[in-house]
Amino acid sequence: MNQAYWRQRWQEHRIGFHRPDVHPRLPVFWDRLQVAQESTVFVPLCGKSLDLLWLVEQGYRVRGVELSPIAVQEFFQEHNLHPQVDSVGAFQRWQAGPIEIFCGDFFDLTGTELQGIAAVYDRAALIALPPELRRAYAVKLQDMLPHRPPILLITLDYPQETRQGPPFAVAETEVCALYQPYWAVEHLSSIDLREAGSTDFHRFEELVFVLRRDDGS
């Protein structure tokens, strides 16, 4: 699973992961993070998600990172936003009002781009990555966010042997293995997506977690 794969998916418009609406779990669970308004939320591997706009409507600033320039351009175009574009390190930074998207590879972030981050929203970022990159992704977040802001994390879980990712299955045990001991993991909900007719696998669940700084207390 490499950059070429994702760039090609955007080029061919194979973006079944992109929702035409705000993710239903975001408004339900966001308040659990208790993030002060006007602070900045980091949205890794953001695509052109409408969740960015929902967060802005709630009074936050958002900072995304996304590999595909097609995704970034479409996001701003589709919402009639007129971004300023400049270069920051390895990234092209697109900015319009409270929305900033760093176009480039998440793994090229240095940490300076994430200064002032008050919370993280991960929907379909961790599960977009194969196992070896998931470990690197979590380590990178740990390195770049030493103040351990809260994370709202949405994953999928299903028998991985029944299909190839992405999306990859990421169960609660793996979330705990990746994020503890830096963050305490609270499992908020499991939703059987088969009921919504989304799949015919014998198990296909969406899991929602909140990760909070673990002070060891």
Ligand SMILES: C[S@@+](CC[C@H](N)C(=O)[O-])C[C@H]1O[C@@H](n2cnc3c(N)ncnc32)[C@H](O)[C@@H]1O
């Ligand atoms: C499954 S999609 C999810 C997009 C978005 N979070 C959403 O909910 O619609 C994964 C996204 O991550 C992007 N991506 C994959 N690898 C990346 C990387 N190393 N750095 C930045 N973006 C990446 C892809 O281009 C794709 O848009």
